[in-house]
Amino acid sequence: MAKVLVVTSGKGGVGKTTSTAALGAALAQSGQSVVVVDFDVGLRNLDLVMGAERRVVFDLINVVQGVAKLSQALIRDKRIETLWLLPASQTRDKDALTEDGVGRVIKELRAKFDWVICDSPAGIERGATLAMRFADAAVIVTNPEVSSVRDSDRMIGLLDSKTERAEKGQRIDKHILITRYDAARAARGEMLSIEDVLEILSTPLLGIIPESEEVLRASNLGSPVTLCNAASAPARAYLAAARRLKGEDVPMTIPNDKKGLLDKLFGRRAA
Amino acid sequence: MSMFRLFRRSSSAPIARERLQILLAHERGVRGQSDLLTILREEILAVIEKHVPIARENVQIKMDRGEAVSLLEIDVEVPNTAGLLLSA
Numbered sequence: 001m002a003k004v005l006v007v008t009s010g011k012g013g014v015g016k017t018t019s020t021a022a023l024g025a026a027l028a029q030s031g032q033s034v035v036v037v038d039f040d041v042g043l044r045n046l047d048l049v050m051g052a053e054r055r056v057v058f059d060l061i062n063v064v065q066g067v068a069k070l071s072q073a074l075i076r077d078k079r080i081e082t083l084w085l086l087p088a089s090q091t092r093d094k095d096a097l098t099e100d101g102v103g104r105v106i107k108e109l110r111a112k113f114d115w116v117i118c119d120s121p122a123g124i125e126r127g128a129t130l131a132m133r134f135a136d137a138a139v140i141v142t143n144p145e146v147s148s149v150r151d152s153d154r155m156i157g158l159l160d161s162k163t164e165r166a167e168k169g170q171r172i173d174k175h176i177l178i179t180r181y182d183a184a185r186a187a188r189g190e191m192l193s194i195e196d197v198l199e200i201l202s203t204p205l206l207g208i209i210p211e212s213e214e215v216l217r218a219s220n221l222g223s224p225v226t227l228c229n230a231a232s233a234p235a236r237a238y239l240a241a242a243r244r245l246k247g248e249d250v251p252m253t254i255p256n257d258k259k260g261l262l263d264k265l266f267g268r269r270a271a
Numbered sequence: 272m273s274m275f276r277l278f279r280r281s282s283s284a285p286i287a288r289e290r291l292q293i294l295l296a297h298e299r300g301v302r303g304q305s306d307l308l309t310i311l312r313e314e315i316l317a318v319i320e321k322h323v324p325i326a327r328e329n330v331q332i333k334m335d336r337g338e339a340v341s342l343l344e345i346d347v348e349v350p351n352t353a354g355l356l357l358s359a
Contacts, residue, residue, distance in 0.1 A: 053294050054336040057312075069328045090298060220287035 002110040005117045005245070006135040008159075010151030012122030014143045015179035018215055018225065020119035021049045022235070023139070025224035026242035028083035032114040035074065035084040039131035040121035041097060044088035050077065051222025052085050061089040064101030070108050079227055084113070097130050106134045124158065132163055137173035137245075139206060143180050144192040149200055152176070156203060175206035177241060182211045183254055207241030208254045209234050233257040293338045308334055308343050315345055323349050 007020045017040075024036040038046035041061060047053045052075050058068035063086070070086075077083035086109070089096070109116045120131035132138060138159050142152045156174060165172045178194060185191040198205055210233045218228035226235045226242075233255040240250045297306065312332060319325055329348035335341065 048290070048294070053290065055334060057332050057334050071328065072330070072332060217283045220283035222290060 002113055003115055003137060004106060004110065004135045005115060005137045005139060006120055006132040006159075007117060007139045007141060008120040008128065008132055008155050009122065009141040009148070010124065010128075010155045011143075011148045014141050014148050015209070015215075016122070016141050017045050017049050017119055018219065019139065019141050019177055019179065019209070019238070020046060020117055021224035022226045022238040023242050023245065024115070024117045025077075025080065025083060026226045026239045027115050027117075027245070028077070028080045029226060029230075029239075030242065030246070031082065032246075033082040033084075033112070034115040034117065035086055035109055035113045036117045036119060037086040037109070037131075038088035038119050039097075039127045040119065041088045041092060041127055042090065043121065044090050046119050047075075047085060047087045048222065049219050050085050050224065052077070052087070053222070056087045059087045059089040060105065061092050061096045063105050064097060070105065070112075079223070095126065097126060099130060099133065102130045103134060124154070129158070129162055132159060134164055135159075135172060136165065137175070139175050139177050139245075140201075140203065141177050141179055142197060142201070144178060144186065144194070144197055146192070149192065149197055152201055156201060174203050175245075176201055176203050177206045177209065179209040180211045181208050181254065183256070205252065206244055207237050208252070209237045209241075210254055210256060212257060214257070289338075293336060296338075297336050308336070308341055311343055312345065316347075319347055319349075325349065 007016050007023070009016050020036050024034045028034040036046060036050070037060065038044050039060070040046070044059075047056055055075050057075075058073035060073070062068040063070050063073045073086055075085045075087065077085065086105075106116060118131040118135065121127040138155075140152045140155055142148050159172055159174055160166050163172055176198065178197060181194070182191055186193050194205070194208060212232065212234045214229055214232040214234050215225055218225040221228055225232065226238050229235055230239070236255040240253070243250045312334075316325075316330065325347055331346040333342070333344040333346075
């Protein structure tokens, strides 16, 4: 039974695209068939983070408008056979996305994959509402920072009212994914704690992704962080989150990068 | 200092820079005028369609945009009956 998952946040720059790529790759690494779909029409970036930017032929809007078949627009990952990308259009306006069209594409994707992961654009405009429209579950990416938490709260409200499942009176599974978490700063009281965020949003936690230079390194290289360096702290956090998405009971930890003596002495530069 | 670099992984920023340069060169081209690769793709398909009835779903198109050279690969399934139609 296919599951449609939307990765959303309201606020920009919190890590939706990074998280979509990392969770998608992690699920595919565990043998599931996965498609990651970019809904950020006009400002696509999932292709770049996945390292497929040179191979885009057709996009989501071409498929929605019937110019291309779904099979022609899907790009298979070069590293993992069961991981696919459906890119967004870079040139067209987001009004080119229609609810019926997106509904048709999602239905077709459901038949082909175990997981359909929709990378939402920032904001609450058409691209964002259509990305969540047909979702069964949602990952709300949140930074431990006031404006991000406020926007997450807004998105939770939209998920509970504007999605197809909500309108039918069905439940939509919502999960908070905390990204860019700095345990040291939280300990010093400079950053909202996990407990604060969860209490405010009263939504269950999917995982805690520590702030790490590995995330920038992975996007520089065009590789989801779980593939780029599976042993790194953010990769381990994403791999654990992916297992929780599959319903496994995985204890919640905040992985940290073990630094070697040389790194400690000389301080590794960021990516 | 160079001795310590041995223990460091090679930096990823130059790779990011190169990827972006290639991508943006193509995208800026698109804004000014249509992407050459896309024009070629559409015109080649139009020429084939003029002679052979092809179903679009039997066409596989791959593109790989490079700095010096780009690759356009069009794989068209031509039904064997098409030749008969043309010679008739």
